[in-house]
Amino acid sequence: MEITLTVNGAAKTVDxxxxxxxxxxxxxxxxxxxxxxxxxxxxxxxxxxxxxxxAVKSCTVLAGQANGADVTTIEGIGNPDDLHPMQEAFRDxxxxxxxxxxxxxxxxxxxxxxxxxxxxxEAAVRDGLEGNxxxxxxYHNIVKAVLAAQSST
Amino acid sequence: MYQFNYHRPSTLxxxxxxxxxxxxxxxxxxxxxxxxxLKQRLASPSDVIDLGAIPxxxxxxxxxxxxxxxxxxxxxxxxxxxxxxALADLASRIGDAHVRNRGTIGGSIANSDPAADYPAAxxxxxxxxxxxxxxxxGSDYFTGLFETALHDGEIVTSVDFCVPDAAAYxxxxxxxxxxxxxxxxxxxxxxxxxxxxxxxxxCAFRATALEEALAADFSxxxxxxxxxxxxxYNSDIHASAEFRGHLVGVLTKRAVAxxx
Numbered sequence: 544m545e546i547t548l549t550v551n552g553a554a555k556t557v558d559x560x561x562x563x564x565x566x567x568x569x570x571x572x573x574x575x576x577x578x579x580x581x582x583x584x585x586x587x588x589x590x591x592x593x594x595x596x597x598a599v600k601s602c603t604v605l606a607g608q609a610n611g612a613d614v615t616t617i618e619g620i621g622n623p624d625d626l627h628p629m630q631e632a633f634r635d636x637x638x639x640x641x642x643x644x645x646x647x648x649x650x651x652x653x654x655x656x657x658x659x660x661x662x663x664x665e666a667a668v669r670d671g672l673e674g675n676x677x678x679x680x681x682y683h684n685i686v687k688a689v690l691a692a693q694s695s696t
Numbered sequence: 697m698y699q700f701n702y703h704r705p706s707t708l709x710x711x712x713x714x715x716x717x718x719x720x721x722x723x724x725x726x727x728x729x730x731x732x733x734l735k736q737r738l739a740s741p742s743d744v745i746d747l748g749a750i751p752x753x754x755x756x757x758x759x760x761x762x763x764x765x766x767x768x769x770x771x772x773x774x775x776x777x778x779x780x781x782a783l784a785d786l787a788s789r790i791g792d793a794h795v796r797n798r799g800t801i802g803g804s805i806a807n808s809d810p811a812a813d814y815p816a817a818x819x820x821x822x823x824x825x826x827x828x829x830x831x832x833x834g835s836d837y838f839t840g841l842f843e844t845a846l847h848d849g850e851i852v853t854s855v856d857f858c859v860p861d862a863a864a865y866x867x868x869x870x871x872x873x874x875x876x877x878x879x880x881x882x883x884x885x886x887x888x889x890x891x892x893x894x895x896x897x898x899c900a901f902r903a904t905a906l907e908e909a910l911a912a913d914f915s916x917x918x919x920x921x922x923x924x925x926x927x928x929y930n931s932d933i934h935a936s937a938e939f940r941g942h943l944v945g946v947l948t949k950r951a952v953a954x955x956x
Binding site: 586597604605 | 697698699700701702704724727728731732734735736744746748772791792793794795797798872874
């Protein structure tokens with residue numbers, strides 16, 4: 544079947560299998576491999592993207608459900624010469640070690656800060672990132688980075 | 697995943713007609729349980745009928761002491777609603793943020809997972825489950841392990857909750873999944889006390905012995921005199937039936953202490 548969606552501001556029409564997942568569309572059809580597949584069981588959050596303004600796990604959304612949606616991936620928020628403030632905060636706070644969880648962490652953190660109204664404390668950040676796992680266990684610096692990004696935006 | 701035919705109807709009638717014509721169809725709501733189930737090949741439906749494009753099934757509205765939640769309303773929206781703070785609190789503690797951004801109340805209660813959170817509220821807050829076919833009292837809705845009163849092809853369109861004088865939800869979450877090992881919703885409405893329990897048994901239920909004790913004396917101490925029969929409770933790798941019985945008492949006390 545054919546679906547049309549907006550990805551990082553550009554309209555895309557993709558032919559997909561009925562049982563394709565959004566993450567397959569992003570990685571395989573559109574070549575946007577910044578969105579990672581970690582656990583593939585909805586637990587780790589490496590695949591988090593924004594869909595119609597909400598952070599979602601793209602390994603647990605069917606491609607058909609994303610038909611007509613507005614999707615933003617890690618590739619859509621900044622670039623090496625012009626990092627998103629959250630990316631800048633992750634760099635400044637050494638909030639990534641192997642980097643595998645980082646795209647999902649950053650997409651979740653942006654949604655968290657945008658909806659947090661500037662009122663997030665450490666506990667709220669830790670609770671808000673419940674759905675993102677870092678197997679390097681680098682959580683302390685990730686939380687520091689999210690709080691720093693909240694202050695800078 | 698096995699192969700299936702994906703459909704995205706734009707009306708309830710179209711959805712039901714697709715279901716009637718499918719060899720072995722299944723409705724897709726938020727997909728937070730169904731999609732992982734499909735990925736693990738634990739289900740192999742011939743057709744997946746996505747309810748996500750049908751208008752009019754979302755939102756939280758308040759009318760004369762009743763809060764109506766559309767069947768496709770996401771947990772995050774209920775969590776942000778103000779009419780019943782205990783219900784919003786319950787919704788805010790389901791899964792993680794990403795699950796709450798996709799999962800829906802209709803999907804949750806249609807699935808009737810014994811460890812889901814919403815069922816505690818459905819039985820404790822005098823709910824009425826509205827479907828494409830009829831209205832079902834919340835107390836009659838859950839019938840067993842992953843079983844409900846819903847008939848084949850029936851769709852949950854909204855759930856009405858009575859606004860209580862006071863209510864609180866307490867749960868002992870599984871630390872990994874945040875499913876309720878046990879969850880207890882205590883609601884007080886005039887002289888009537890409701891204690892809705894999820895996680896402990898095959899499906900959500902009202903703990904009538906606790907309700908009677910609390911109606912006589914609405915205090916945490918009143919729970920101590922009630923013997924909780926855990927003989928029919930769930931036992932699994934997460935908790936024994938005996939421990940779940942203990943949790944029912946502890947969580948009820950905490951909820952009463954929050955309200956009283």
